Each structure stands twice: as C-alpha cells, then as structure tokens.
Amino acid sequence: MCSRVRAGFTLNIIDTPGLVEGLFVNDHALDTIRRSLLNKTIDVMIYVDRLDGYRVDNLDRQVVRAIARSFGPQIWKIAVLGLTHAQLSPPDGISYSDFVERRSNALIEMIQKEVVFKKGDPQIPIALIENSGRCSTNSGGEKVLPDGSVWLPKLVEHIVDIATGSAEPIVIDKKLIDGPNPNKRGRVFVPLIFLFQYLFIMKPMVYLMKRDMESEVRRRPSWEVLAGQKEESPSAVEPVQTEEY
Template identity: 45%
Template sequence: KQVVIAITQTFGKEIWCKTLLVLTHAQFSPPDELSYETFSSKRSDSLLKTIRAGSKMRKQEFEDSAIAVVYAENSGRCSKNDKDEKALPNGEAWIPNLVKAITDVATNQRKAIHVDKKMVDGSYSDDKGKKLIPLIIGAQYLIVKMIQGAIRNDIKTSGKPL
C-alpha cells in the first residue's frame, strides 16, 4: 500500500489510468480446492483493492480507469501450446496477451502522463542537511577520540585495565 501511495503522490491519480498490472509466476498451481481462474481472479482482485485504497480513488473513478491485468510466466517450467508459445495453465499464450494489453493501455484515449525531471529526481528537501554531514562526521570523530583518551587516562591512573 505504501508503494501505491508513493506512486500516486509522485505521478498523480492519473497514472492508474495508464497502468498495466502484470502478475508474474502465473504457472504456479492453485491450491487444490480452487480452479486456476478463481485463484487468478482472487490474486488480481486483492492487488486491485490495494491500489484503489492506496490511490484514494473513489469507487466509480477507479472502475472507470479499469486497470488491465495480465498474467506472465517465463520460467523454463512454463508449458507451451501447439504454436510453441509459452502458455498459462488455462491454455492462454501469455506473450500475445501482454502485447495486446500494452497496446490497449497505450492507445486507450486517456490523457498522457507528463513526467518531468523534477518528478523523476524527486524533491531536493534533503539537500539542506547534506552540507552538514562532513561536519557531523568530524565532530563524531573528535568525540570518539576524546572518549578513547579519557579511557586510556583512566586505565593509566588506576593501574589496571578493565
């Protein structure tokens, strides 16, 4: 949820209108009592609920954005179909589905998200304290040396180490 909040704060709610949720490891077998479709649906629904909560979008606004969900599996264990395409347990070839979903999201008539340098680099609010770091390190070094000197003097005056 914190990641969703950070993405929303950085790019705005509009980013979710141009989002494609790709769930990897789609070859995993569901628990015995669930079908692949039910398992996949529950998996994506929980993430979509987290995105909705973290983005603080109203229900209607979120439903209008309709985040596309695609399942992907690229491991060597992934089975292949008759066309030698990697296929999910439900028989779907995942690479063509992914390409179609990317095309749909890219051309979905939603306003493009403008990303400028400041948005990518983040704010520079931490720069103020960065100039003090060498002074703080120097002060810490001097304090440690003073404490070590006091310990050595104490050992010399008492005549025996701890």
C-alpha cells in the same frame, strides 16, 4: 531500456529495479528511476507482483502510495497489473481461474483504495506472466498457462489498448522531478488571508472598540462629560486695548 520496432510502431521498455529493500520502500530507487526518465513520456506502466502471493499487506500499500507520490496518482490510470509465476498450481479445492480472480481482485481493490479511483474510472487490466522454462508451450513455441491461454499476446493487447486509449500519458519534466517552487506555494491564498483578517478580525475589533468607547461615555456623569468637552474646546480670549498717555 530496450526498443523494438514493428509495423511502424516503436515499443520502448524500461526495466526498473525493485522498489522494496528489506521491509521498506526504496525511495532512493524511485528517485533514481524518475530522474533517469527526464524528458521522456510514460504511455503504460506495468506494475508487477506475484500471483502466488496470498495476502495484501501494508508494504504493498506503501509501494502504491510511493509510486503515486513520485509520478502523480494519474500514473495508475495507465497501469497494467502483471502477475508473475503464473504457472503455479493453486491450493487444493480452488480452480486456477478462481485463484487468479481472488489474487487480482485483492490487489486491484487495494490500489483503487490507496489512489482513490473515481466510480467511472476504467478497471486496471490484469496480465498473467510466466517466463520459466518449465512453462508449457504450444506448437508455435508460445508459452501456455494452466488455463490454456497464451499470455504474451494478451499482455501486448493491454499495452496497446492503454497507449492508444483516452488516458493521458505521463510526461517526466523538471517540475515533476523537483516538485513545486516553495517560494510560489501559497501565494494565491495571501489576498484571501488578508480579506479574512479584515472581515473577521479587524472589522469586528474596531466595532467593539467604538462600542466600548460610546458605552464608557454614556456611563460618565454629565458634568464630567461637559468638563471634558470644555477642556477640548479652545478658550475664548478677549482682546485688551491699552491707551497711551
């Protein structure tokens, strides 16, 4: 982590390792990142991909879902999409701006689909990034992209907009790292389960049993019913008096 202070504003930047190892998401790296951020607050996440990628594949989707699982889906509401290798020359017949738009739209659409953005959620901002020594510079030494824009101030602008905006930052606490308590999970549903069992299982069962018993009594001959009632009633015992002689 590196920090810079300017005009009373402190910027902490945490550079994380790559999240892909081979053709799979590195869950261990994600867990290590999360634990190293304990008791810290994430105001902005810069999700970095390459501008010169030509398609969005299943591995990209897995990475987006893994980040949402580890830090909560809300982290994508404070994200900036950073596209590196921005000093590229687009294929013949495609302008630089059109190529940037196609690539960024494909990634944004994938992220919004995987994380399920709502209709009113703000669009994820795009920041082009190029740190190569081959990148052109202006008279002030700032790196200039093929479209003539200076990329670093634009990236900082997006960071400030999100950090000072209405989106809630992500606080990394023990609950986020360890997950919910499995002993408490589902307790709130226990009374509802008992109520369901009583209304839809026990009560109908008792009703059916009573109905079957009444139906059985109605089907028995009257003499059998009377005999059964007589057996259930106590026998009358006449007192016997004896005389002594």
